[in-house]
Amino acid sequence: MEGGELSYLVNMRGKWQCCEWLKGHVIGSGSFGTVNLAIDTTTGSLFVVKSATTDAGISSLKNEADILHDLDSPYIVKCMGKDGHTLFFEYMGGGSISDMMHNFGGALQEKLIRLYTRQILLGLDFLHRTGIVHSDVKCTNVLVSASGTVKLTDFGCAQRTPCRGIGGTPLWMAPELLRDHNLDFAADIWSLGCTVIEMATGRPPWDDEASDNPMAAMLRISQGHELPRFPAKFSPEGLDFLSRCLDRDPQKRWSSEMLLDHPFLRMGDLALSPTSILDVAAGYDSDCHTTDDDEDDDDGFARIVPFSMKPRNAWEDNSAGASEGWITVRTS
Numbered sequence: 022m023e024g025g026e027l028s029y030l031v032n033m034r035g036k037w038q039c040c041e042w043l044k045g046h047v048i049g050s051g052s053f054g055t056v057n058l059a060i061d062t063t064t065g066s067l068f069v070v071k072s073a074t075t076d077a078g079i080s081s082l083k084n085e086a087d088i089l090h091d092l093d094s095p096y097i098v099k100c101m102g103k104d105g106h107t108l109f110f111e112y113m114g115g116g117s118i119s120d121m122m123h124n125f126g127g128a129l130q131e132k133l134i135r136l137y138t139r140q141i142l143l144g145l146d147f148l149h150r151t152g153i154v155h156s157d158v159k160c161t162n163v164l165v166s167a168s169g170t171v172k173l174t175d176f177g178c179a180q181r182t183p184c185r186g187i188g189g190t191p192l193w194m195a196p197e198l199l200r201d202h203n204l205d206f207a208a209d210i211w212s213l214g215c216t217v218i219e220m221a222t223g224r225p226p227w228d229d230e231a232s233d234n235p236m237a238a239m240l241r242i243s244q245g246h247e248l249p250r251f252p253a254k255f256s257p258e259g260l261d262f263l264s265r266c267l268d269r270d271p272q273k274r275w276s277s278e279m280l281l282d283h284p285f286l287r288m289g290d291l292a293l294s295p296t297s298i299l300d301v302a303a304g305y306d307s308d309c310h311t312t313d314d315d316e317d318d319d320d321g322f323a324r325i326v327p328f329s330m331k332p333r334n335a336w337e338d339n340s341a342g343a344s345e346g347w348i349t350v351r352t353s
Contacts, residue, residue, distance in 0.1 A: 214266025
């Protein structure tokens with residue numbers, strides 16, 4: 022561990038408090054700076070420190086702090102405070118859903134997908150009711166606790182409505198955004214559908230073409246009439262759920278509130294047991310094959326975030342090949 026640091030940080034309620042802590046190993050990095058595991062030397066509790074070192078990174082962290090201010094949901098990662106160009110977050114021991122897929126053999130079983138999807142939707146529903154668009158929903162931006170709770174993280178692209186500019190990662194972005202339409206809640210719903218495909222196949226949406234020709238894939242998403250390929254072996258309820266998320270007409274997509282009542286999620290509130298965790302290793306047998314050492318889901322593409330064009334990794338995504346070849350950008 023590195024030497025101890027004494028911080029007089031401002032929590033998200035605007036109150037000052039003193040915290041002496043030790044910085045541990047890096048669990049994420051990018052041009053925005055670094056993300057480290059840390060320990061409070063008084064209480065022994067673990068937390069995460071996200072620090073910015075560039076103007077673009079500072080802008081992203083400022084946006085994240087502004088968005089997370091006063092947000093309180095069990096499905097949103099908790100920002101405990103800030104100190105200059107540093108944010109302090111709760112520690113989620115399971116890493117991201119991407120880490121879960123990497124650690125347990127690739128694609129997830131449908132019962133686990135239902136559980137995770139319902140919690141992601143509860144987080145999105147909370148955000149949308151608050152007037153916030155997350156703008157970058159994907160497996161690397163959903164963290165998992167040891168008990169199986171999942172929480173949305175990485176609010177560097179998030180915006181309050183009415184939104185200015187667009188943000189996100191192209192393979193997960195709604196077609197209308199790639200045509201420069203305004204960002205709204207429906208864009209998060211499209212990204213959710215892409216994330217369900219990602220969980221069910223172990224690969225990004227549009228992966229069949231994206232790895233060979235990223236620009237052609239972006240043109241296909243924005244101008245074509247196709248949808249990303251649905252999992253070959255998925256329940257009828259799951260396929261219908263995806264069709265409600267992945268309508269190319271944003272006006273026809275279901276809202277988060279509507280999707281929470283979908284039959285696909287009726288089993289999503291079951292408790293996650295040790296058995297179901299172990300079952301993940303069996304994966305999900307689909308036509309989209311996976312391997313234990315797959316390249317990161319973000320290969321060859323950029324994430325769009327306002328004001329800059331910069332490399333970025335998701336904070337808990339430090340597995341082999343993680344975020345390789347990806348760039349983060351924002352447009353205003």
